[in-house]
Amino acid sequence: MSCNGFNGNQTLAAHLNKFVGETVTIFTKSGGVSGCGFTGVVLAVNCDFVRLVTRRGTAPTNPIGGPNSSCCRDLNNHDHRRNHGFAVGSVCDIPFDKIAAFCHNAV
Template sequence: MADVAYGGYDLVSDLKCLIGQTVSIYTTSGGCSGSGFTGVLIYADDCVVKLITRIGTPPSCSLGTTCCPPGPAPYRPYAGEPFVGLGSVTVIPVSKIASFVKNAI
């Protein structure tokens, strides 16, 4: 288990209070990851925190409507639409967190 209390300050307790909010977390690593990660905090425990860093694209219409007619297999309900992405979740070890930024209010 990571040492998460620094001089009486409990980092994980503060992060748990921010679940559902947008935060930026900076790590002690180098390269692109050292620039930090910004996303919606969805999970925090003594070992890791998880951020949704990119929201996936929703379907453009509900199934069964004229824009997504049923068809024989293989069924491609979104044929012709550009693929944007499924989204992403970033998992950060608590022991590698250098700092985090939250909204003041």
């Protein structure tokens, strides 16, 4: 990753970039619920912020047939999404200057 000019975020950005695809928790300098931290998978890192996927969306539906199709009926019987609706994903962008702590697995 290359950032124009030097700023204090370069070292943090380079470190966080090593965790793309990994689950981490980032605590922020803020109050209320946002100060309790954000846990998610690091999706992207740039010179200004880190992007986390904090809630993943549901998997695609059965491409072979719908819930009333005679094909692959057993697959649809285990499809809990019909009862609970579809979950859309959630993405969180956290500016580096708002990060208080970054937590990740040791291994």
